[in-house]
Amino acid sequence: MKTYANIWQDIVRIREKKPLIHNITNMVVMNATANALLALGASPVMAHAPEEVEDMTGIAGALVINMGTLDARWVTSMKKAALHAKKLGKPVVFDPVGVGATAYRTQVAKAFLEEFAPDIVRGNASEIMALAGANGLTTKGVDSSHTAEAAHEAAKELSEGHGIVVVVSGSTDYIVYKEKIAQIRNGMPMMAQVTGMGCTATALCAAFAAVNPDYFEAAVGAMGVMGISGENAGKLASGPGSLYVHFLDSLYQLEEKDILKGLKI
Numbered sequence: 001m002k003t004y005a006n007i008w009q010d011i012v013r014i015r016e017k018k019p020l021i022h023n024i025t026n027m028v029v030m031n032a033t034a035n036a037l038l039a040l041g042a043s044p045v046m047a048h049a050p051e052e053v054e055d056m057t058g059i060a061g062a063l064v065i066n067m068g069t070l071d072a073r074w075v076t077s078m079k080k081a082a083l084h085a086k087k088l089g090k091p092v093v094f095d096p097v098g099v100g101a102t103a104y105r106t107q108v109a110k111a112f113l114e115e116f117a118p119d120i121v122r123g124n125a126s127e128i129m130a131l132a133g134a135n136g137l138t139t140k141g142v143d144s145s146h147t148a149e150a151a152h153e154a155a156k157e158l159s160e161g162h163g164i165v166v167v168v169s170g171s172t173d174y175i176v177y178k179e180k181i182a183q184i185r186n187g188m189p190m191m192a193q194v195t196g197m198g199c200t201a202t203a204l205c206a207a208f209a210a211v212n213p214d215y216f217e218a219a220v221g222a223m224g225v226m227g228i229s230g231e232n233a234g235k236l237a238s239g240p241g242s243l244y245v246h247f248l249d250s251l252y253q254l255e256e257k258d259i260l261k262g263l264k265i
């Protein structure tokens with residue numbers, strides 16, 4: 001299997017090219033995801049004013065749309081940026097945070113999916129099930145109340161229906177593209193107790209997609225690196241606070257052998 005070599009090659013490319021990643025993301029995770037992108041070797045920018053998002057997307061290698069702290073003005077910006085990215089052929093990665101928790105989130109997320117067919121969608125199990133399923137299915141806030149195993153059919157449905165890569169994160173991460181599926185068993189449970197780890201996974205998907213036009217491979221790389229860094233951090237951490245700090249350090253210190261020896265795919 002060539003997977004580990006592909007992932008390492010993408011990391012080297014990210015560190016060399018330092019692709020600009022344009023994030024329209026939520027106010028909880030802006031700092032955390034910017035730091036994670038920097039630690040990986042990419043160059044983050046957070047910009048959401050409708051007056052500038054097209055210009056920013058124009059100079060970026062990839063666009064992240066994250067609906068964590070949604071409001072109408074931001075939705076306008078998200079649509080403008082996504083439309084521009086699609087026009088320029090730049091990868092769009094979508095995180096439907098909390099879809100299924102409120103009618104507004106569900107409506108915005110489904111409309112975004114229909115209108116823009118983002119290249120990669122990454123969510124937790126509850127979010128992916130809500131996005132694929134009937135309007136009645138609810139998500140409890142932003143945390144998952146389903147296992148990723150329960151969501152992989154929903155992921156397949158979404159992928160086939162829209163021709164996009166779908167990632168379900170959890171104890172096992174599922175990366176699905178039509179009939180293709182990869183499962184990654186890295187990571188550790190305490191990652192779910194650091195806010196924005198999922199949003200970080202989404203941002204890393206964008207960094208990989210900026211250097212690898214095979215978006216399935218890009219998503220596999222991002223989730224593998226998330227998991228391996230989380231696991232390495234977990235060996236040194238004594239709680240969620242130090243896990244976050246060690247996670248950034250592990251991401252920064254990643255070496256080829258960490259991927260070769262650590263990847264559980």
Ligand SMILES: Nc1ncnc2c1ncn2[C@@H]1O[C@H](COP(=O)(O)OP(=O)(O)OP(=O)(O)O)[C@@H](O)[C@H]1O
Binds near residue numbers: 144192
């Ligand atoms: N039980 C677990 N075991 C191993 N890894 C996990 C576990 N739970 C989460 N992770 C990892 O943590 C990261 C975040 O996934 P999670 O599903 O918690 O995202 P999320 O719910 O969208 O988070 P947020 O909304 O706070 O950003 C992923 O890389 C995932 O693989």
Ligand SMILES: Cc1ncsc1CCO
Binds near residue numbers: 068069198
């Ligand atoms: C806690 C929280 N609320 C809205 S976005 C967010 C960050 C994790 O998705």
Ligand SMILES: [Mg+2]
Binds near residue numbers: 097
């Ligand atoms: Mg999330």
